[in-house]
Amino acid sequence: MTDPQATAAGRPAKIELKDVHKAFGSKHVLNGVDLTIAEGESVVVIGGSGTGKSVMMKCILGLLEPDAGSVHVDGQDTTHLSGSERDRLMRHFGMLFQGAALFDSLPVWQNVAFGLTQAKRLARAEAKEIALSKLAAVGLGPEVGELSPAELSGGMRKRVGLARAIATEPDIIFFDEPTTGLDPIMGDVINDLIVKCVRELGATALSITHDMASARKIADRIAMIYGGQIIWAGPVSEIDRSGNDYVDQFINGRAEGPIQMQIREG
Numbered sequence: 001m002t003d004p005q006a007t008a009a010g011r012p013a014k015i016e017l018k019d020v021h022k023a024f025g026s027k028h029v030l031n032g033v034d035l036t037i038a039e040g041e042s043v044v045v046i047g048g049s050g051t052g053k054s055v056m057m058k059c060i061l062g063l064l065e066p067d068a069g070s071v072h073v074d075g076q077d078t079t080h081l082s083g084s085e086r087d088r089l090m091r092h093f094g095m096l097f098q099g100a101a102l103f104d105s106l107p108v109w110q111n112v113a114f115g116l117t118q119a120k121r122l123a124r125a126e127a128k129e130i131a132l133s134k135l136a137a138v139g140l141g142p143e144v145g146e147l148s149p150a151e152l153s154g155g156m157r158k159r160v161g162l163a164r165a166i167a168t169e170p171d172i173i174f175f176d177e178p179t180t181g182l183d184p185i186m187g188d189v190i191n192d193l194i195v196k197c198v199r200e201l202g203a204t205a206l207s208i209t210h211d212m213a214s215a216r217k218i219a220d221r222i223a224m225i226y227g228g229q230i231i232w233a234g235p236v237s238e239i240d241r242s243g244n245d246y247v248d249q250f251i252n253g254r255a256e257g258p259i260q261m262q263i264r265e266g
Contacts, residue, residue: 011038013075014204015060020069022055029055031228041206042198044219046250048259051225053208057174061093062086083136088117091119094170098176098177100161102149108160109135110146111158115168132164140191145173155186159193173198175207179214191217212251224250225261
């Protein structure tokens with residue numbers, strides 16, 4: 001197995017998970033996750049539904065606290081941060097949610113500017129100017145800024161979500177199933193925009209997905225989670241010759257293999 005703690009040569013670690021465990025009652029979701037993401041690196045974590053991808057991301061974000069192990073950001077142990085310390089850390093993060101998670105009561109530009117007005121306390125006019133520039137960065141004109149989220153197509157909602165994720169120019173951006181619900185062409189448009197925006201910001205990116213086309217497009221390095229652990233990690237160029245039967249079955253979408261899906265008959 002390629003070392004999940006290996007990072008891009010010469011770059012300091014931006015995010016480190018060390019032996020992270022998380023259970024909900026008797027269900028153990030994370031069973032010792034080890035993963036290091038280098039500064040400026042784009043890492044995609046793949047895996048099936050229920051394998052712990054979202055729980056892992058929530059532990060990094062601080063939405064869940066690990067039962068054991070630690071999470072480090074820029075060398076700081078952030079595992080147990082709370083209150084104002086957690087708020088300060090969150091200002092370094094951007095997030096594209098699976099369903100975009102836009103506020104229906106706000107016009108598009110205010111959705112994009114939300115972090116600017118709430119966290120950075122920018123004046124309304126300045127925040128709007130930045131929001132419109134970020135909409136332009138994802139291929140949307142100023143007229144879209146005046147629309148309500150209900151007036152947007154699925155692809156437009158994703159682009160607005162991406163504009164909001166980059167509006168504060170964060171150090172780290174998280175992408176939660178960024179192409180879910182999109183047709184293959186629009187999915188590829190979103191993938192291209194993610195690559196463009198992350199590179200322009202020089203940000204570190206962590207994505208979770210089961211979409212291999214997306215993973216191949218946006219990743220520098222791919223890691224696979226299974227059984228609550230990272231079972232393989234390596235450069236995207238090596239995924240097709242991982243030598244791992246679980247990885248091989250997953251990336252090729254085969255029903256036969258070591259990963260067994262539970263199917264109820266009746």
